[in-house]
Amino acid sequence: MPEATRRAVEAAPCGGATGEHRRDAQGTRRLLLDAASHLFAERGYERATVRDIASRAGVNQALLFRYFGSKKALFGEVMARGGQEQLRATPPERLFEVALRGMLAEGAGPGTDRSLEVCLRSIGGSDEIGEALRGLGDEYADVLATLSRADDGALRGDLALSWLLGIGLMRVVVGKEPLASADPDAVCRLVGEALTALLEGLPKTE
């Protein structure tokens, strides 16, 4: 990869035609954060190297360590940035479908939350990463558990989350057919119907 995607020459006319970097710490910090977010979602934690991230940001990798300290800390900031927005912005009875549709949507627009995808792709990684990922899972499961009035609601929530992640696993990281190309509506309908036996608090499937 000899040609890194250099930072676009900003509107600021530096005079020189070289397209050199403006010295803007916050800007390059965000560049690194964006690059890391994309690469973690694409390859998972282990397979996204700091060199790749820095290269994608168009920045020397030493800056990554100056601004974030370590790869793990960068990962933490990435997950904290947009990770739990969807979790908090979605009412519990819609969370499952929203998360499922978020994972079924392939073209990842800037708005979609890919943190669950990051989790799935980073599973084999170090124990500390697994710990961090378990935290996000716990929050999802806690919300899903409120959808059942049964006394084993927490277990039912875990099972629902398991299905959600399993579907994401098969679809986006394994690419299993026909699931990978299936219509999101069809998947939601089938899963929704089956889940009514598990969680009573789900909205009726039409």
Add this chain to the structure above:
Amino acid sequence: MPEATRRAVEAAPCGGATGEHRRDAQGTRRLLLDAASHLFAERGYERATVRDIASRAGVNQALLFRYFGSKKALFGEVMARGGQEQLRATPPERLFEVALRGMLAEGAGPGTDRSLEVCLRSIGGSDEIGEALRGLGDEYADVLATLSRADDGALRGDLALSWLLGIGLMRVVVGKEPLASADPDAVCRLVGEALTALLEGLPKTE
């Protein structure tokens, strides 16, 4: 030449990896295969290093390459050895529960099939490994698909397999509570009930 003592050594079961090895290519081959099987199931493909495998087998790592050529080839032999026995030995309508219970049983007896666990722990790995793992998934999904008479039976099979793997993911690799410590019977009952909406060919839940 103390041939009597040598013969006695050969007759003895060589369980421990300690002490000197007798020069037995087939024997050390199997030692490597066993060690690899355990370590792949415990840590996944990437995190099980060839040094660890050779060390666990009590032999030099160079032998690993002499007998198998590469780490990937060794992985292939491990997966081919016991991977699909359970798949072929189990009638379709029982496959889901057998596989689920196999994943819920923590104490991995010598009989239990851990190849699905290997899949789960190796997901982040290289693309070629993912390809190999997809093959096993395909076979499971094909069997599960026969349990539905609907015209989207293949999709329903994929969804059932997704749940199976998702549960394994949460339980054995993430260790999510309360699922990780839940009673296997309770899990099977909840999942079985919900799955009747998806696959009609499942045996009645009690």
Add this chain to the structure above:
DNA sequence: ACGGTATGTAAGCAGGTGCTTACACAAGGG
């Protein structure tokens, strides 16, 4: 203008990886 400092870079370090090579030793046949 100018010096200090924030920002950026090139080069390298220590450790780990899969894999290879050169060699030691045992067995068996001429």
Add this chain to the structure above:
DNA sequence: CCCTTGTGTAAGCACCTGCTTACATACCGT
């Protein structure tokens, strides 16, 4: 006996990893 062959080992190679260091340079207050 020696010499070939199969089995096992120690050492090393080339590369990759996260991370650090020494240095260059643009910006900004004075």
